Amino acid sequence: MTLYAALLYYPQDRYWTDLDHAQHAPDFREFAEQASAADVLRPGGMPLRPSGTATTITVDGGKGGDVLVTDGPYAEAKEVLGGFFLIEADDLDEAIRWAAQIPTAWLGKVELRPIAPMQGGTAIRE
């Protein structure tokens, strides 16, 4: 089994305000119900507020250095991260099948990233 983050990307100009979420809520509910019933959806997934509310933090000069705070998301991209689900699947093919059920896959894009296992507070690289 592999744990994947399904990162939900939306077109910048249509995310949150213009996207009529009430209209898509039944599709999201349907995905969440089916994925929960199949024991694939793990707790922890969350929607994010619009990228206009984002604050980007950089510490300049290494640990303990100057904290630089800028308004907005890290990357000025056409698409913004709008939330994520945690999906535990047998393999990538099964994860892809579930990701294709998330409404974001047709409203924007879904990126699947395997979660790195942790050991002693650090991610295992290999």
Place this chain on the structure above:
Amino acid sequence: MTPDEALAETIRVEGRRVLATLIRTLGNMQLAEDAVQDASLAALRTWPETGVPDDPRAWLTVTARHKAYDVIRRERARPTKEIAAGWDAPMAAPDPAAEVIDVIEPDSVVRDDLLRLVFTCCHPALAREAQVALSLRTLAGLDVAAIARAFLVPEPTMAKRLVRARQKIAQANIPYRVPSDAELPERLPAALAVVYLIATEAHAPSGGEAVARVDLEVEAIRLARLLVELMPGEAELLSLLALLLYTQARRPARTDPDGQPVLLEHQDRRFWDHAAIAEASGLLADAVRRTGGVAGTYQLQAHLAACHSTAPSWADTDWARVVGLYDLLLTLTTNPAVALNRAVAVGYLDGPAAALAALDAITGLDRSHLWHAARADALRQLGRPAEAAGALRSAIALAPTDPERRLLEQRLSDLD
């Protein structure tokens, strides 16, 4: 084939089968590859003295397994190191008694393992260049240096590409699995595209020395034959192999004694490999029978290759059929290069005015030297030399290689 070459060929062919099975049983692609590599080197060292064993595959399997288990034992002795990410590997130490019994896998199991390897290497979650590199490394058994030379990239670049691809397979948990019949229609095209890409790379003008290049044309045909052996009923696959064989059959006539390319139009057809053409025609007929007249893109391309390969001469080519096939191909692809080839064929069928009209109707090729050269040819035949010269100058400015530029400059001076 010399005895040494025959030996190397045996090791290479059997080594792929051993690798495909070992990846499944070890659950780790990198480990299996290193182990088979070591076993192959050991075979190359010892077989010339001891003779080839009765069952080379069993010999390679046992040797590769022992190499792999040695690595696992060493890794285990290092408590901090995590091994075998990705597939849940059965890492239990082998039982020597069981080993002798289960070392010879039935052919059906080996076949499925090779299919698993094909579809893992060509998984859509991998970039096309990673699919190509992995296929040449694991399915064709080429070493990294040879693949790097073939694609004109430095060896460390190719090595890094392969490491990244294997890491993605392990960490994203790309399954080692044969696609179901329902999945096959969406998974097979990637495998065909990989083989086709390897073959077209073989014909692309090379920036390197021809002698230093791996014979990608041979490798593409080898891979296509392997896929046909594994999936004998797939019509597009049969068509792809036919297409590659038609092209390879022209090889003896494709260059002049000085190594300069000879255009299809001017090739001496007596030098074509007529046995390869006959095999291609048999495969294509089989593909046609299986599709019942609904041709895919590879079948149409194979029919086009057949038009040229079975015509007694350039002048006797069935241009009406060629144009008709391009028309069908254009219903399946929007590739402007196909439209360009169609326009050239229209010229042979209906004359230069029709060709020029067809060429000018294509959009998106104004950066292509081939399009400008084709326009120049039509304009010259129409008795418009000034415009033809202008088109040739555009083509010369855009030509990607020196030999092509020289050919175009020759045409420009012939205009006067």
